[in-house]
Amino acid sequence: MDEKLLEILACPACKGDVSLTEDRNGIVCESCRLVYPVRDGIPVMLVDEAKPLGEDDDGR
Numbered sequence: 093m094d095e096k097l098l099e100i101l102a103c104p105a106c107k108g109d110v111s112l113t114e115d116r117n118g119i120v121c122e123s124c125r126l127v128y129p130v131r132d133g134i135p136v137m138l139v140d141e142a143k144p145l146g147e148d149d150d151g152r
């Protein structure tokens with residue numbers, strides 16, 4: 093995914109900055125603790141599609 097795209101992306105819930113997950117399969121909003129999916133390289137910036145951050149992370 094184009095990293096420059098990240099600069100123009102914002103969280104739809106809080107309008108805050110977002111960042112790419114380590115596996116590059118998601119876009120994270122740290123403020124909302126939500127992960128937006130990336131499908132076919134296209135970020136899906138919809139709150140309805142987002143998952144809670146850390147869902148598959150046992151670190152909490």
Ligand SMILES: [Zn+2]
Nearest residue numbers: 103106121124
């Ligand atoms: Zn947010």
